[in-house]
Amino acid sequence: MPNAPFVSKARISALGTYVPERIVTNDDMSRIVDTNDEWIVQRTGIRERRYAREDEYTSHMCIAAVQNMIDRHGVSVHDVDHIIVATHTPDLPFPSVACLVQAHFGIPAAGAIDLNATCAGFVYGLHHANALVTSGLHRKILVIAADTLTKITNFEDRTTCILFGDGAGAALVEQTDGEGAFLAHHLGSDGTGGPQLYRTGIAATLNGQELGGNGKLVQNGREVYKFAVSTVPKGVDALLARTGLSSADIDGFVPHSANTRIIESICERTGIPFEKTLCSNEYYGNTSAATIPLALQLGVDDGRVKPGDLLLLYGFGGGLVHAGLIVRWG
Incomplete structure (x- = not known):
């Protein structure tokens, strides 16, 4: 039966995030396209968004989110055995963003893949990590979701450019001896x-x-x-x-x-x-x-x-x- 339930043996043990420093308000957007704060808030609920620097890409945000996770929780990624990066805005078609993350942290023995499920990417990444850990194929997986949407935004389209910002999140999915999450x-x-x-x-x-x-x-x-x-x-x-x-x-x-x-x-x-x-x-x-x-x-x-x-x-x-x-x- 598709999507049949099974007993999970995995849990989410740590979380970290990153957003770029540059804040772009709705008033700032009104200087780019014909719009205003009231119109944007009423239709989208958005008041601000963060923009990556010109030389800041998805891999940089992924690395920052993982470092934030390490700093928050005191965890190690040295023993991660698989890396999944959910993104549709990779720095390059290849090498993968996951490989760039692996190289930065010097993780010695990890598989590395990018997964493209667009805005559903984090959930897909967690789902695949749970399956791999629960099956026993892996013990500790780093799941990262990140996109630099401003790199692919059409700033002449007032209906879409007001929506997007850049950011990243990282989670550890680990094997647990108790009930899975x-x-x-x-x-x-x-x-x-x-x-x-x-x-x-x-x-x-x-x-x-x-x-x-x-x-x-x-x-x-x-x-x-x-x-x-x-x-x-x-x-x-x-x-x-x-x-x-x-x-x-x-x-x-x-x-x-x-x-x-x-x-x-x-x-x-x-x-x-x-x-x-x-x-x-x-x-x-x-x-x-x-x-x-x-x-x-x-x-x-x-x-x-x-x-x-x-x-x-x-x-x-x-x-x-x-x-x-x-x-x-x-």
Whole structure:
């Protein structure tokens, strides 16, 4: 049976994050395109975002997030045996960002791969790490989610450039002798929706359709909204049904922080109170794969996320893809 539940033997043991120093406010955006603070806040919930330096790339942010994790928790990455970096904005087509991270920290014996599930990347990365650890193939996996979206943003498109920022998050997924932290997963995709959110590369056509964008991100916001608010609630229902839980049992809902209006609509359809939702877009913008770990870190820092809490993580984005997990924190 696809997505059948199994007994996890993995837990998330540490978390760290990074955002660039440069703050770009809505007033700053109004000097780039025809917009204003009120218009942006009402439609997206975003007030600020962070921009990477011209010479700062995804690997630099990944390394900074891992170092933050080490500093916060006193953990070592020297014995990590696999590295997964979730990104769709790698420094280079190859070598992978994961290899650049491995080299920086001098990790002696680790597999290294980049995973592209766009804005669902962190959830996909955790899911794969859980499977590899639970199967016994690996013991300690470094999962990093990072994107430098400002490198691929079209700053002449007022409907998309206001959304995006840069950031990174890192987590350790380790084998545990006790009960694993991963209770349920739900994954899905709809490749027919690819033309609604894409970036051109070697090919300039998709599903027989000519694409524009010149290597910049292109998004049909209305269609992505429809995909998210119709797909994510069904995925949430599937996760709850698989575990026998109700929405009231969830201590924290951590969706991809694409847009506050999308999240509010998802909450209305799932019955999860918006007050239980952890978001990172208000002051970091839409950081793609990094929004969920950034929101988690904010929740940990302000006490909204506590050891033992049941968290429901749900990512969605280009592909179109989506992925959800229920995990026990700490």
